[in-house]
Amino acid sequence: MAQVELSKISKSYGSSPVLQDIDLRIDDGELVVLVGPSGCGKSTLLRMICGLEDITGGELRIDGVVVNDLPPMQRGIAMVFQSYALYPHMTVRGNMAFGLKIQGAGKGERETRVAAAAKALHIDHLLDRLPRELSGGQRQRVAIGRAIVRQPRLFLFDEPLSNLDAALRVKTRIELARLHRELAATMVYVTHDQVEAMTLGDRIVVMHEGRIQQAGSPLDLYEHPANRFVASFIGSPTINFVGAIVLSASARRVGLQLENGAVIDVPADGSRLQVGARVDVGIRPEHTSVVDGKELSRVPDECRFDGEVTLVEQLGESHLIYLRMAGDVELVSRSPGHTRVRIGDRIALRAEVERLYLFDSSGIACRRLASPVLEAA
Amino acid sequence: MSQISHRTRRAAGIGRAALVHLTLGGYSLLVLCPIVLVVLNSFKTREGIFDSPLGLPTSLTLTLSGYVKVLGNAAMGHMFLNSAIVTGVSLVAILLLGAMAAWGLTEYGFRGNRLLSLFLAFGIMVPIRLGSVAILQTMVALNLVNTLTALVLVYIAQGLPLAVMILSEFIHQVPQELKDAARCDGVGEYRIFFQVVLPLIRPAIATVAVFTMVPIWNDLWFPLILAPSEDTQTITLGVQQFIGQYATDWNGVLAALSLAVLPILALYALFSRQLIRGITAGAVK
Amino acid sequence: MKQKSGWHVLVFLAPAVLIYTAFSAWPLLATLRLSLYGTDDTGAVSFAGFANFHRLMFDDHWFGAFRNAMVNNLEFFAINSLVQNPIALLLAALLSLRGVRGATTYRTVLFLPTLLSVVIIGFTWQLILSPLWGVTEKLMTAVGLGDWFGPWLGQESTALTTVSLISVWQFVGIPMMLIYAALIAIPDEIVEAAAVEGASPWRIFWSIRLPLILPTLGLVNILTFVGNFNAFDLIYAVKGALAGPNFSTDLLGTLFYRTFFGYQSEMGSATMGAALATLMFLVILVGVGAYFLLVQRRLQRFAL
Secondary structure, eight states: OOEEEEEEEEETTTTTTEEEEEEEEEOTOEEEEEEEEEESHHHHHHHHTEEEOOOOEEEEETTEEEESSSSSSGGGGEETTTOOOOOOOSOOHHHHHHHHHHHTHHHHHHHHHHHHHHTTTTGGGGSSSOOOOOHHHHHHHHHHHHHHHHHHHHHEEESSSTSSSSHHHHHHHHHHHHHHHHTOOOEEEEESOHEEEEHSEEEEEETTTTTEEEEHHHHHHHHHHHHHHHHHHHSSSSSSSEEEEEEOSSSSSSEEEETTTTTEEBBBTTOOOOOTOOEEEEGGGGGGGEEEEEEEEEEEOOEEEEEEEEEEOOSSSSSEEEEEGGGGGEEEEEEEEOOOOTTTTEEEEEGGGGOOOOEEETTBEEEOOOOOOOOOO | OOHHHHHHHHHHHHEEEEEEEEHHHHHHHHHHHHHHHHHHTTOOOOHHHHHOOSSSSTTTBOOHHHHHHHHHOHHHHHHHHHHHHHHHHHHHHHHHHHHHHHHHHBBBBTTHHHHHHHHHHHHHOOOOOGGGHHHHHHHHHOOOOSSHHHHHHHHHHHHHHHHHHHHHHHHTSOOOHHHHHHHTTTTTTTHIIIIIHHHTTTHHHHHHHHHHHHHHHHOOHHHHOOOSSSOOOHHHHHHHHHHHHHHTOHHHHHHHHHHHHHHHHHHHHHHHHHHHHHIIIIIII | OOOOHHHHHHHHHHHHHHIIIIIIIIIHHHHHHHHTTETTSSSSSSEOOOOOOOHHHHHHHHHHHHHHHHHHHHHHHHIIIIIIIIHHHHHHHHHHTOTTTTTHHHHHHHHHHSSHHHHHHHHHHHHHOOOOOOOHHHHHHHOOOGOOOOOGGGHHHHHHHHHHHHHHHHTTTHHHHHHHHHTTTTTTHHHHHHHHHHHHHHIIIIIIIIHHHHHHHHHHHHHHHHHHTTHHHHHHHTTTTSSSSTTOOOOOOHHHHHHHHTTTTTEOOHHHHHHHHHHHHHHHHHHHHHIIIIIHHHHHGOOO
């Protein structure tokens, strides 16, 4: 297995920069997920690691060796493409054996390895079929099998699940995780789906507009997003933002007045902030709850949001409430189970102050102090 | 170490590019040379043509006398008109009737649909010329010998099979929802065809137009058999006869050839991108 | 999803089907039928069974002409198949490579001869190859091949080959375009996957791209076959209806023309012409049939 190091990697097409300042280290056996919206450069970065795209600047090292100019095969890499890219005119067996044939493996060795990989992926009964006779999920496995069979140092996955239907996606995701554990392989995985990223990755790298926004473990990104973008990218439904003015700031607490008038005290490192500055408070929908009518009077003003319900979505295991408050500020709240709340009701939401996020005017996060401190990336 | 491999990779890349360009360029030269030679020499006097066929016309040898002779030949203009009429009318008919037939075959299921498609497709493989004996007899019976109408009818029959096949392929790709939506709105079948489907298959129509137009314009066989009279000669036939007549008048012959090439070159320069896009888009199927 | 039928279906289909039937399908059938009739010296036509075919096959004069044309046609097809199609493949393969500068220009130029009238091409090449003008001779001497030059178009031994090569020059554009379209239809990711697996560009061409364009290559070959066995225009433009020297450039198409219209002293015979046309039809039918039955089905696995 391999250790990968990207130092100051950049990429431009002509004069337009596509990737800038990419610094990343991937340890042996890690599954790193590159995630971000369309156009953020994640696929380009993957293809550069693979060798399908030139590296304009910076160095790429695999196991300590600079591989910028090596063709893909010499980098010891296998890639699974989004559209699977199976050879239409070869059987499953042929598809899986092609790479081995090029490497010069003998017939016996090819047979053994293909059979083993096919068995592991439950496609051994399909070995003599052509790709067009297979379902999407089966083709997916053949593509993975083709990669496994070559026993590469590094696996690359380019949005492999996006062409599958929802149910199959979940199933295959679990299998990929199992595969990673079994092979103990170094894998780089690209997706735009943050749920995939959170569930699969040992570490997640959030990218936006050609730069790395943050790299860290899934929980780290959830609890300590580096900026507004990461905070709103991770978590579903998206985090709520409420504007606020700084009333007081210290290294341990920040006093704020929110847009809806409430005055709260957040446990965060506000040493960078100035009094009177405009900031954003982040409230995750799952950290809010509807205040029971009986408790209304007992909820301190400082973490209470009153408003009118504009929409209710019942998902069965949870429900979403969309609230419009004074000043036309909207909040989304998520709670478990069913609800009797209806559109038009005037209700109050309670937010847990300790779980609030704070972002300065340029979007950078202020370190939260109350939530569990996890290992830094 | 990476520096060296970078350089060798570059060198290999350049070497390969050189080979590619050598081959493509070489063959392009082979393609262009004859044409350039003809056009170049059409501007020279007889002596110039023979003494230095490969050279540019000098002040001594430059002449337009060939062109004057050809252009002065009034019949040329008439023949050009004949070609234009025959090609134009045939083309419009092939496109319209072909599109209608393609629509009829793709959209409506009726008994014998497949058989009819096969029947038409047969015409692609089997050359229409084989039936020339009977075609001429028919034209004689209909009193259409030596008329442009005869040519038009035959060319329509010749061009329909391929047109129907290509257009069917494109009509197939028109999204079902569009047609269904129109029908839900109560739009009649004719209007759906003319106002919804036809505009959507414009690229296909352009492709078929070019593919059909060129063989008709350049055809020698049917003008020879059905309409060889002076009055109805097409430009292709006309140039052929002209060359046969003035075989030794090199100057005039080269001028005639150059003139014949020019309209095609001009049209091609205008439409080449469309044509190639059309071919590569779907005609292969 | 097919719609219900109605009168409008008839309106859409009728004009095309009528014209096609009247001027393409029916004439073919009528010709086939006419081949079973004979013309006597007065010009009257009467049923004669297979007499015409008998004459074509067993009468020395007729069979000689037919066999000559048939053999020439086969040679014509062979040259086209072996020269035109590989060149087309090579050009298309080069054009489809990524990053070839000026590819569009090349494509445009290479397709040009296909558009030119056969008259232009025929005569242009006649001029160029003519010993009188001497252009070719001069060029060949310049590269040291002067001894090889000869009046190729006028020599019995070389005329057919020369005309075949002129035909290749003209028509290379069409198979080139078809093969090019098929090559660029191969999804990039498949080629990339092969590259990642370590295949060299040569290996990629042989193992991946070539197999995937086999259906198109098959199509190109059958189109060449049909076109070649129908060829007439170029021979007529270069050599005239007599297809000299000494019938060495005579193809089935020119033989058909002469049989039907007559030439010089011999009178044309519609019935013999029809018989010849029938034979040509059978040849084409056998060729196309063999292709569809034997080759096409096996090529199905290579369709994308």
